[in-house]
Amino acid sequence: MFQLKNPQTIARTSLHHELVNRMQTLIINAELEPGAKVPEKLLCDQFGVSRTPLREALKVLASEGLVRLEPNRGAWVTRVTIEEVEEVFPVLGALEALSGELACKNITDAEIDAIRDLHARMLKSYEDSDLDEYFSINQKIHRAILVAAGNGTLTSSCEALSLRMQRARYLANMTQGRWYDAVQEHEQILAFLIARDGPNLALTLMGHMNSKKLSIVKWLKLEGDTKYGEASDVIV
């Protein structure tokens, strides 16, 4: 059953905003599972808040696509569907491409050095086959490029979509082959960034997003095929 990892009560500053963040984390970490009902009462107890701010947060999460509100039936964690993945990644591709273009125009040497460090650490985690660490650093690199691009609107648009795709993180594993390719793509990304080659960085980032899409869709299709065998586990 669902159990909160950090049950401490929330500080009372901008309560609903804090709750949005907390529940985002619960969802992308699959502590609240896809398709599951959001346990309103339990969460209120865990967070030590009343239903009012929690429900405010749920409306925001619904507008972000992380939960679905069913009339008189409460909030449900949305499932990552193939259709959604095929919609979101092209958009993310266009946005990341723009972030690459802008980053090449605006990035400082210090920022490049920081990304170079992150990249090295990511390679290390690849060699160690530490997938959690890899994902975490990978995220940080994309975020660092966004920050270097210097467009806050772009950053939040990307992150909103990225969050939705992170729900697939605990569904779709990477194959060894895909992992290797992803690392190669990141080598290119770093190289074009250092060269401040905007157009090529944009193309590479767009391709990178497309590869991610194909990889996740492939996994979801496989999972869909085997699903009936474990249906009892999933439904009950």
Next chain:
Amino acid sequence: MFQLKNPQTIARTSLHHELVNRMQTLIINAELEPGAKVPEKLLCDQFGVSRTPLREALKVLASEGLVRLEPNRGAWVTRVTIEEVEEVFPVLGALEALSGELACKNITDAEIDAIRDLHARMLKSYEDSDLDEYFSINQKIHRAILVAAGNGTLTSSCEALSLRMQRARYLANMTQGRWYDAVQEHEQILAFLIARDGPNLALTLMGHMNSKKLSIVKWLKLEGDTKYGEASDVIV
């Protein structure tokens, strides 16, 4: 003072969602003015609802950037700033470019005919100097291209950003010269769409967004310069 145009009470289905829509309309129509405080109590009375669903809607509007929540000071309609315009339009450009690419791949002849009709009506409104009608049809054309692109995520991302920029509608007028240019750009857009020339449509849409940006920024800068003269009107 603020006065609701359609004061009828709201039907009780998905109340907060309906309130989000209503308040979006109030904001983009400048019935709730930029920089103004959102009159919670008044709106509750006008809409015939309690504060709970209204405040839920305000959290969603805040996440969309249409209002800003100040701790213990309530919700305030955000102002369209030059910085924001300079951030949002490049993102919109990238998204509309993608919508052009996808539309050229997926659009049907019937959809093209419908857009051709809209285009003709838009030309008519230009000749009549009917700016409201022009804006309205303009919107519809961009939306039709998005629909033809067949990517719901892209559509909602675009529309969220587009909403924010529509707040400038009642601030920034178009000059005759800019209006003429915009019409020319739309001629190109239609031509590339009919030719199903994705890359060129993408480029044109991106350029179109850039022109819009320059036009609005120019206006806002002008307005900023003259602002002190009418400061008393604005502040009081």
Next chain:
DNA sequence: TGACTTAATTATGAATTCAAAATTAAGTTG
């Protein structure tokens, strides 16, 4: 009078309450 302090009022954020809907449990009948 005008700057400052203090009291009354109002608005805000969140908890609580309440009616209606959905779900579950308990009967009931063939």
Next chain:
DNA sequence: CAACTTAATTTTGAATTCATAATTAAGTCA
């Protein structure tokens, strides 16, 4: 005992209440 009906329980959505913060108004004194 399985299918159906009805009653009890729980959950949901929204209104109301309540403590606290912010604002306004009233009073104070140089």
